[in-house]
Amino acid sequence: MTDALSDDARKTDLQELLQNGWETHPDRDAITKxxxxxxxxxxxxxxxxxxxxxEKLNHHPEWSNVYNKVAVTLITHDVDGISPLDVKLARIxxxxxxx
Amino acid sequence: MTDALSDDARKTDLQELLQNGWETHPDRDAITKxxxxxxxxxxxxxxxxxxxxxEKLNHHPEWSNVYNKVAVTLITHDVDGISPLDVKLARIxxxxxxx
Numbered sequence: 001m002t003d004a005l006s007d008d009a010r011k012t013d014l015q016e017l018l019q020n021g022w023e024t025h026p027d028r029d030a031i032t033k034x035x036x037x038x039x040x041x042x043x044x045x046x047x048x049x050x051x052x053x054x055e056k057l058n059h060h061p062e063w064s065n066v067y068n069k070v071a072v073t074l075i076t077h078d079v080d081g082i083s084p085l086d087v088k089l090a091r092i093x094x095x096x097x098x099x
Numbered sequence: 100m101t102d103a104l105s106d107d108a109r110k111t112d113l114q115e116l117l118q119n120g121w122e123t124h125p126d127r128d129a130i131t132k133x134x135x136x137x138x139x140x141x142x143x144x145x146x147x148x149x150x151x152x153x154e155k156l157n158h159h160p161e162w163s164n165v166y167n168k169v170a171v172t173l174i175t176h177d178v179d180g181i182s183p184l185d186v187k188l189a190r191i192x193x194x195x196x197x198x
Contacts, residue, residue: 040159044150051143060139064163 004079005087013087020094025073029081031090034071035097043068046096053092059085061093103178104186112186119193124172128180130189133170134196142167145195152191158184160192 005014014031018024022031037043043065054060062073074090076083104113113130117123121130136142146162146169153159161172173189175182 040150040154044147044154048143048147051139055139055143060166062163062165064161066161067159 002076002078002083002085004076005082005084009084009087010082013084014082017087017090022090025075028073028075030073030075031082031086032071032073033090033093034069035093037068037070040067043070046070046093049096050089050093053096054089057085057089057092059089061089101175101177101182101184103175104181104183108183108186109181112183113181116186116189121189124174127172127174129172129174130181130185131170131172132189132192133168134192136167136169139166142169145169145192148195149188149192152195153188156184156188156191158188160188 017031022033024030025032035043035046037046047063047065047070050061059076062075064071072093074086075081076085116130121132123129124131134142134145136145142164146164149160158175161174163170171192173185174180175184
């Protein structure tokens with residue numbers, strides 16, 4: 001069981017993500033980001049790498065893909081909101097995006 | 100450039116898909132289907148195989164994934180509606196689902 005993101009972490013970790021292109025979801029305590037790539041191969045390549053990390057974390061994104069775009073929503077269903085696992089997966093995805 | 104699906108093909112090919120779990124989109128001339136798998140690995144494995152076929156066809160799905168579910172929408176943007184390419188990709192996905 002994961003705990004919800006602490007108030008302190010919301011002021012630090014979450015803020016860091018929000019400064020890096022993540023947004024809070026309009027209707028849920030979740031974060032979202034849309035990554036744009038050169039083409040489908042790059043977009044799906046990103047998803048493939050992120051998928052393996054997600055499975056290793058046992059924490060999976062809600063995501064959609066249309067050609068070169070990947071829209072991600074991260075939320076922890078156990079706490080019905082953002083948890084440290086979402087911060088972790090968000091950082092991994094941002095790192096994959098850059099590599 | 101692809102042509103839109105002919106009236107004849109709508110009565111045959113499209114009907115066949117609709118009998119196989121595909122539905123017409125409520126707002127667009129598109130088809131949708133949600134595949135459910137045992138777990139994330141199976142769901143993303145399906146997406147990975149379908150992605151390579153899509154790239155080979157140069158015809159890509161709009162799709163989303165939440166854990167063991169993959170929701171697919173097929174439409175051909177060039178014709179703003181269903182084309183034979185959508186039928187082809189739908190059949191490939193159904194075949195991958197079974198294998």
